[in-house]
Amino acid sequence: MSVLDRFRLDGGRALVTGASRGIGKAVAEALAEAGCDVAVAARTLPALRSTVAAVEERGRKAVALDGDLALPEVATGLVERAAAGLGGLDVVVLNAGVLPHGEDGAVLLEPLHRADPEDWNSVIAVNLSATAALAGAAHDHLVSSGRGSLILMSSIAGVASLPALEAYGAAKAAQLSLVRSLAVGWARQGVRVNAVCPGWTRTDMTAFATGYGALSDWLTSHVPLGRWATTDEIAGATLFLASPAASYVSGHALFVDGGITVPEIGLGGFPKPASPLAGG
Template identity: 30%
Template structure:
């Protein structure tokens, strides 16, 4: 029982982990013994993140590829499995945000949001899962959102993508659970990150958020590490198709 949350010897690929929440989760998972594979589209960000982990005593590798390009994804996953080793856990974390009123949302920006936040989850999961199937083991964690369940002004494409990832998580569970693969999601509430800094700096929004959230505050990205460790470890071996909301109680409050 003492090894329930031990990640020693587990190789974990985290997309979009050169910065932000992805990097925070990488650091947290490494503290529990995981070997981390940093993915980013920027070689500089990926290497800097890997160096940060190494300086903290972790084993870290880089995998620079575009999560929205099918050929790049397949090539990268093949190279990781050949040169680093089998991927035990995949975190689909890469994401972008664009803000416009719905009636004025540019089509290209809609396509960009859907491509990174939704299609990429399918592409990377498919490439990794087919290899997990042959090993009859694996875990996939999709980073969902409050917007998997709730809408908000100016981010309709983001909500549409995150809602789709919720259902992708459930569909993958149905097909992959028989192969001893657990597919779950983490749905963060409002966390202080570079992506949300504009909202953090908006005092009216922060006041509204604190009133709307039972915990009455913004989340700290470090508070996602526990959920990430749980869904990566043997403690979650019979947890499948589940969205774990880490939101200070916001979703359940009227």
């Protein structure tokens, strides 16, 4: 097998949560391009139409699955429907995630001491509890695969400070802990477990910042590569971890962050505009 062939996943069967848009959609497309049939999940079926079309355009089967991962009972059924629809699972990408948001969908930036405890619960429910439940439900299928790969879409937030988004940061850090424990626990069963940690990536989730020039400029001024990531850049790293090219990689967190988590002590000389963020 040539080294490039090792990035292919022909005949693979993959589940991607949060696949209606953003990073999850790009990951579903990448997996299909590499040869996987893909089960794609989001809260509603209409939201998944364009991802289903994109998978099918690449000559692969798509299975659309609806389910609100804020509800604890949804995770197990979702995995079983994916496995039934594809005849098993080789790759599972747990990507669905949320920032705390109000009823109008606007992101809530509230420091812990002022935040509503319900916002903590709702962020933990989707980003952590559902992720753990989905991983547990996927275990037997990934073991049966013989080449199982589980990938959690964590974040730079898992290792960096995130004032006013503490619940999100705590959930993303806990995902990294889960990756380490599962990677060791499932290793002798032939299942690899890894995390992708995206940095600032241009999606609906970050529209609150990309759509606000001063905030966008401020955030990217802290990124050594000096710009937002595209969803394809996150998908490429995810495909690597899913593929035989990463067959000896487990328990790893792959940062795709333009270098932002490298401690920068000023010698880089990156100019920073005035901060648009108020303290408190």
